[in-house]
Amino acid sequence: MKGRLMRSVAGIAAIAVAAATTAPLLAAPAGPGDAELMADASSTGDVLTYGLGPRAQRYSPLTKISAANVQKLVPAFASSLGGEKQRGQESQPIVYDGTIYVTGSYSRVFAFDARTGEQKWKYEARLPDGIMPCCDVVNRGAAIYGDKIIFATLDARLVALNRNTGKVIWNKQIADYQAGYSATAAPLIVKGMVITGNSGGEFGIVGAVEARDVNTGELIWHRPVVEGNMGTLRGKDNGITGKLNATWEGDLYKTGGGATWLGGTYDPETNLLYFGTGNPAPWNSHLRKGDNLYTASTLAIDPDTGVIKWHYQTTPHDGWDFDGVNEFIPFDATINGKPMKLGAKADRNGYFFVLDRTNGRFISASRFVMKTTWADGYTKNGKPKVIPAGRPGAPNGTEKGQAVFSSPSFLGGKNWMPMAYNQDTGLFYIPSNDWGMDIWDEPIAYKKGAAYLGAGFTIKPIAEDHIGALRAMDPKTGKIVWEYKNKAPLWGGVLTTGGNLVFTGTPEGYLKAFDATTGAELWKFQTGSGVVGSPITWEQDGEQYVAVMSGWGGAVPLWGGEVAKSFKDINQGGSLWVFKLPKD
Amino acid sequence: MHDRRGFLSATLAAAALGLVPGLAEAAPLTRIKALGVLRVAVYKDNRPWSWRNDGKLIGIDADIGTALAKALGVRADLAELIADESVDDDLRNGVWKGGLLGFQAADIMLHVPFDRAFAARNDQVAIVGPYFRESFQFACVKGEIDCNAPPASFRGHRLAAEIDSIPDFYLMGTAGGALAKNVTHFLTGAEAVIAITDGRADAVLASRAQVESVLAERKSANIARRTMPLPALPSPGWDIGMAVKENSRNLGDAVEGILAAMVASGELKAIFERYGVTYTPALAA
Numbered sequence: 001m002k003g004r005l006m007r008s009v010a011g012i013a014a015i016a017v018a019a020a021t022t023a024p025l026l027a028a029p030a031g032p033g034d035a036e037l038m039a040d041a042s043s044t045g046d047v048l049t050y051g052l053g054p055r056a057q058r059y060s061p062l063t064k065i066s067a068a069n070v071q072k073l074v075p076a077f078a079s080s081l082g083g084e085k086q087r088g089q090e091s092q093p094i095v096y097d098g099t100i101y102v103t104g105s106y107s108r109v110f111a112f113d114a115r116t117g118e119q120k121w122k123y124e125a126r127l128p129d130g131i132m133p134c135c136d137v138v139n140r141g142a143a144i145y146g147d148k149i150i151f152a153t154l155d156a157r158l159v160a161l162n163r164n165t166g167k168v169i170w171n172k173q174i175a176d177y178q179a180g181y182s183a184t185a186a187p188l189i190v191k192g193m194v195i196t197g198n199s200g201g202e203f204g205i206v207g208a209v210e211a212r213d214v215n216t217g218e219l220i221w222h223r224p225v226v227e228g229n230m231g232t233l234r235g236k237d238n239g240i241t242g243k244l245n246a247t248w249e250g251d252l253y254k255t256g257g258g259a260t261w262l263g264g265t266y267d268p269e270t271n272l273l274y275f276g277t278g279n280p281a282p283w284n285s286h287l288r289k290g291d292n293l294y295t296a297s298t299l300a301i302d303p304d305t306g307v308i309k310w311h312y313q314t315t316p317h318d319g320w321d322f323d324g325v326n327e328f329i330p331f332d333a334t335i336n337g338k339p340m341k342l343g344a345k346a347d348r349n350g351y352f353f354v355l356d357r358t359n360g361r362f363i364s365a366s367r368f369v370m371k372t373t374w375a376d377g378y379t380k381n382g383k384p385k386v387i388p389a390g391r392p393g394a395p396n397g398t399e400k401g402q403a404v405f406s407s408p409s410f411l412g413g414k415n416w417m418p419m420a421y422n423q424d425t426g427l428f429y430i431p432s433n434d435w436g437m438d439i440w441d442e443p444i445a446y447k448k449g450a451a452y453l454g455a456g457f458t459i460k461p462i463a464e465d466h467i468g469a470l471r472a473m474d475p476k477t478g479k480i481v482w483e484y485k486n487k488a489p490l491w492g493g494v495l496t497t498g499g500n501l502v503f504t505g506t507p508e509g510y511l512k513a514f515d516a517t518t519g520a521e522l523w524k525f526q527t528g529s530g531v532v533g534s535p536i537t538w539e540q541d542g543e544q545y546v547a548v549m550s551g552w553g554g555a556v557p558l559w560g561g562e563v564a565k566s567f568k569d570i571n572q573g574g575s576l577w578v579f580k581l582p583k584d
Numbered sequence: 585m586h587d588r589r590g591f592l593s594a595t596l597a598a599a600a601l602g603l604v605p606g607l608a609e610a611a612p613l614t615r616i617k618a619l620g621v622l623r624v625a626v627y628k629d630n631r632p633w634s635w636r637n638d639g640k641l642i643g644i645d646a647d648i649g650t651a652l653a654k655a656l657g658v659r660a661d662l663a664e665l666i667a668d669e670s671v672d673d674d675l676r677n678g679v680w681k682g683g684l685l686g687f688q689a690a691d692i693m694l695h696v697p698f699d700r701a702f703a704a705r706n707d708q709v710a711i712v713g714p715y716f717r718e719s720f721q722f723a724c725v726k727g728e729i730d731c732n733a734p735p736a737s738f739r740g741h742r743l744a745a746e747i748d749s750i751p752d753f754y755l756m757g758t759a760g761g762a763l764a765k766n767v768t769h770f771l772t773g774a775e776a777v778i779a780i781t782d783g784r785a786d787a788v789l790a791s792r793a794q795v796e797s798v799l800a801e802r803k804s805a806n807i808a809r810r811t812m813p814l815p816a817l818p819s820p821g822w823d824i825g826m827a828v829k830e831n832s833r834n835l836g837d838a839v840e841g842i843l844a845a846m847v848a849s850g851e852l853k854a855i856f857e858r859y860g861v862t863y864t865p866a867l868a869a
Contacts (some may be wrong), residue, residue: 129686133685137684249764250764287756289761446702446822449674451822452670453818454670
C-alpha cells in the first residue's frame with residue numbers, strides 16, 4: 001500500500017517535469033527572487049550572490065568538507081573558457097538549479113552544467129574598438145534574478161540574459177565608454193533593483209551609485225559620490241551630495257573622481273547599501289586642497305531613495321592612490337561586553353577598519369600590512385595620524401624630484417580581491433600584499449603627445465620571502481591571529497566555511513585550503529594558470545562542491561619592476577575548476 | 585578566378601594575415617608597398633591635430649598621414665588611438681604591441697614627442713621625423729585681462745584649462761595657489777580655448793596650436809596673446825615627431841625623406857595653415 005502510493009506520487013512528479021520542459025515558452029521560468037537572494041548566506045544548495053549573501057561574508061555553513069578531510073579533495077571536472085581570450089579570470093561563479101554561471105574576461109558569460117561541466121551556452125558581448133580599460137579586461141561576476149543573468153561589460157553596459165538560453169532580455173548603456181567609463185564589478189540586486197557603481201579613467205569622471213529596475217534596466221536613482229553634484233530619483237532632482245565646495249576648491253568637484261568600481265554590499269537588517277569610493281582626481285594632491293569628500297570613503301546609502309545616510313573617509317586628501325573601494329562587510333560581535341552591529345573593511349591604505357554599521361561611528365583601525373609610511377595609526381576619532389614626509393611632493397617640472405618611498409604601493413595593502421568572515425571563528429581572512437613604491441616627479445613626461453607633469457614610480461617588495469600574505473584578523477582586538485606568506489602577490493578572493501576552512505588561490509596556480517583556526521596549510525591543487533578569482537562552495541546531490549576560476553591576469557602583470565620576478569613564469573589560462581571529495 | 589588580379593588579391597589577403605612568410609618577414613617598407621596600405625595611428629579627439637568634424641576625421645596629423653601614404657604610393661589607413669595614461673603606454677598600444685582589446689599596431693604613429701631622454705626609455709620604437717615645435721600659449725579677452733601682467737593679477741577672473749594638463753597644474757599652483765578657485769576645467773585644450781571666444785572664460789592657457797586653430801576658425805578679433813614668458817612655467821616647449829617599430833627603420837628613413845621634400849615644397853606649411861596654425865620647425869629638425 002505504502003509502496004504503491006509512493007509510485008503514484010513519483011508518477012505525478014514525472015508528469016509535472018515533462019509539462020515544464022515541453023512548455024518553456026508559455027510562462028517565464030521561475031527563478032530566485034528577492035527573498036532567495038537575501039537568504040543566500042544560509043541556503044547551501046546554491047550560490048546566488050556575489051559574496052555568498054548580500055553581506056558578502058563569503059562564509060558557507062557547509063561542513064562536509066572540513067579540516068579533517070580536505071586533504072582528499074579532488075577535481076570533479078574543469079571547463080575551459082576557450083578561444084584566445086585566456087587571461088584575467090577574476091570572476092566568482094553563481095550556481096543555481098544545476099547550472100554554474102560564470103563571467104569571463106572580455107565581457108563574456110558562460111553557463112556550464114553543474115554536474116558534468118558541459119557548456120550549455122555562452123554569450124560574448126560585442127565590444128567597440130574605442131575602449132581603454134585601465135586595469136586589464138576582467139569581469140568579477142554576474143547576478144541572478146528570476147529568469148535572468150545580469151552582468152556588466154567593459155563598454156559600460158548592463159546586459160540581462162535569459163538564464164536558460166543566454167539570449168539577451170535587455171541591454172542598457174549605464175555610462176559613456178567614449179568618456180572613459182567602464183564596468184567590471186558584479187551587480188548587486190536589492191528589492192528588485194540592480195545596484196551598480198561605475199568605473200573609469202583617472203580624471204574627467206565622477207563616481208556614482210545607481211539603481212535600475214531589474215526587469216527593464218530603467219534608471220530609478222543616481223547618486224554621485226563627490227560633494228556638490230546633484231542626485232536624481234525617478235527623473236527628478238534629489239538633492240546634492242554633501243555641501244558644495246566644503247572640501248573641494250573651485251570647479252574640481254565636477255571631475256573629482258571617486259569611481260565606485262568594485263560595487264557594494266547590502267545589509268537587510270539596517271536596510272543600507274555600503275559602497276566604497278575611489279581616489280580623488282587629479283592625482284596630484286597639492287592641487288586639490290581639502291579632504292575631497294566623499295572620495296576614498298565608505299558610504300551608507302538608502303536603497304529606496306539613493307540618499308547617503310552616513311560616510312566614513314578612510315584616506316582624507318589622498319595623495320597615494322589609496323582608493324577606498326574595498327568591500328564593507330556587515331557582521332555582529334560583542335565588544336566590551338556590548339553586542340554591536342558592525343561592519344569591516346580592509347583598505348588599500350593598509351588599515352583594517354571596524355565601524356558601527358548603523359551610523360558609521362568609528363570603532364577601530366588596525367594595520368594589517370608590514371609597513372605604512374603615510375600614517376602612523378588613527379586617532380580614537382577615526383582620523384589618520386598622517387606622516388607629512390610620506391606624502392609625494394608637488395611636481396615642479398624642471399628636474400627629477402626627490403623620490404619618496406611609500407608603503408603600501410598604489411596597488412594597495414589589499415586590492416580588489418574580497419576577504420571573508422567566518423561566523424564560527426569570528427575572524428576576517430584578508431588577502432593582502434606587502435609592497436612599497438618609490439615615487440618621484442618625472443620632468444620628462446608626456447600625455448596625449450603633450451608635455452605633462454607626471455610621476456615616475458617603481459613598485460618593489462619589502463620582504464625577502466614574500467609579497468602576498470593571507471592574514472586572519474580578529475576584529476575585536478585588531479590583532480593578526482595567523483598569516484600565510486606567498487611569494488607572488490595575492491590577487492584572488494577568499495572563501496571560508498563551517499568546516500573550519502579557508503580557501504584562496506595564488507598566482508602560482510594553486511587553489512589552497514587552510515585551517516581557519518590555526519592557518520595550517522592543509523591542501524593545494526595546481527590549476528595550470530594563476531588563480532585570481534573568488535572560490536565558492538555549495539551542496540549538490542548530497543555532496544559538497546568547491547569551485548574557482550583559474551586564469552592569470554588583472555592589474556599586477558601590467559606593472560613590472562622587481563615585483564614581476566615573482567610571476568614572470570606564470571602561464572595564461574581560462575578555466576573553471578570544480579572539486580569534491582571522492583565517494584567512498 | 586585564376587586571373588592575375590584574383591591571384592594578387594588572394595596573395596595580399598594572405599599576406600595581411602601573415603600567411604605568406606616571405607612577405608610577412610620582408611623589410612617593413614616592402615611589405616607596406618606590397619599591401620598597398622600605410623596604417624597611421626593618430627590621437628582620437630586631439631584638435632587641431634586629429635579629430636572628427638561632422639563624422640569626418642580631419643586635422644594636421646590626419647593630413648600629414650595621408651600625405652605620407654600618398655608619397656609612398658599607397659593608401660592611408662588612419663587609426664584613431666585613445667590616449668592612455670602616458671605616451672609611453674600609447675607607443676605600446678599604437679606601435680609595437682597593439683591594444684589589449686584588439687587595436688592593431690600601426691606602421692607609424694604621429695604626434696610623438698621628439699625628446700632624447702623619452703626616446704631612450706622607449707627602446708621598442710624609433711622616434712623619427714621631428715615636424716613641429718609646440719609650446720604653451722596664454723591668451724586673453726581684450727579688456728578683461730592685461731595679458732602680459734604678472735599671473736597673480738589674474739585673480740578673480742575666469743581662467744580656462746584642460747584638466748590634468750600642465751596649464752591646469754600651472755594655473756592651480758602659481759602664486760601659491762591664489763588662482764586655484766578661478767580655474768574652469770575642460771576635457772580638451774581646444775574646448776578651453778573655445779570658452780574664451782564665447783564669453784565663458786576670460787583667459788586660457790593651452791598649446792599654441794590649440795589657441796591658433798580655434799581663434800582662426802572663430803575669427804575672434806577681441807583676443808590678445810601673451811608675448812612675455814609666463815614665470816616658472818614648467819615647459820619651454822617640445823618637439824613633435826613620429827614613431828615606427830624599432831625594426832622598421834627603413835620606413836623611418838623613407839618618411840624622413842618625404843618630410844624633407846614636404847618642407848622644401850611648402851606642402852607641410854600649407855597643411856598647418858589649413859588649420860590656422862603657424863608652422864614652426866622643430867628645434868631638432
